[in-house]
């Protein structure tokens with residue numbers, strides 16, 4: 001089976017498993033786990049932040065960040081297709097009591113004007129307490145549902161500076177920041193410098209089995225540790241899994257460009273097939289979204305022939321490239337899609 005459903009399906013390699021088996025561990029709730037501590041220091045160094053906190057999932061990392069930056073009743077601005085507003089099951093409302101104010105973006109990004117437009121400016125004749133306080137903006141880089149798209153760094157600078165001018169905190173869902181960096185050459189620290197907090201994941205293209213980290217200033221991360229515990233994220237001998245994350249950071253970042261090459265090959269290959277439409281400009285990292293008339297039928301037919309992908313909307317299919325699919329798999333995947341379309 002060629003599995004292009006997601007980059008979260010990656011499995012630990014033998015080297016990673018050995019690192020995990022040999023990890024030194026302690027009780028992380030007491031900050032006693034040397035491997036978790038080493039991971040947190042390493043991630044903070046890479047991101048150029050004062051501190052980092054290892055958490056079980058990217059969802060928890062985002063949710064803790066929202067809790068840290070907001071008060072119940074606040075509004076959080078996100079791009080309409082952002083993970084926080086589409087795959088975190090109302091967590092922002094449940095955990096933090098906030099509402100989400102969504103901006104319809106372009107390829108997962110939006111402009112300073114769009115941000116300014118959604119933040120209410122009370123007219124002097126109206127009491128300002130009648131308006132939802134917009135206290136946080138959450139951006140996503142790369143942007144998952146938009147197809148692994150990258151925020152251009154200049155646009156990111158403008159939008160985050162506007163957020164500062166509007167008195168808002170800035171959080172980056174950088175689950176795939178490693179892909180953004182591999183494709184753009186912009187360092188994770190350059191991205192992180194524009195935000196108060198950044199969430200990064202080890203369990204996607206990097207291939208670690210578990211875990212994410214929330215990065216930011218020491219006092220913010222210290223406050224975040226309280227919410228990690230409150231949300232049930234205090235994991236004890238977590239060094240076993242943190243060792244996988246450390247291994248992933250040290251060994252699997254550079255190879256991400258291979259996934260990007262395979263995504264390009266696949267996108268150009270399926271674009272040639274009659275009945276398929278692909279916005280090739282949107283294929284910037286390891287995710288390919290392409291449109292067909294009946295995605296459910298095509299996905300089912302491909303699955304029967306040994307290719308797993310996901311339906312991603314009424315006309316869209318998503319294919320995600322990771323270390324689980326090499327160049328030969330990519331060629332085979334194009335042929336399977338072509339065969340499914342021929343029979344359509």
Ligand SMILES: Cc1ncc(COP(=O)(O)O)c(C=O)c1O
Pocket residue numbers: 008056057058059060062083140142143144173175176201203211212
């Ligand atoms: C952009 C983005 N943010 C956050 C997450 C959540 O990560 P997790 O599955 O570890 O909760 C995902 C998961 O795919 C994601 O794509």
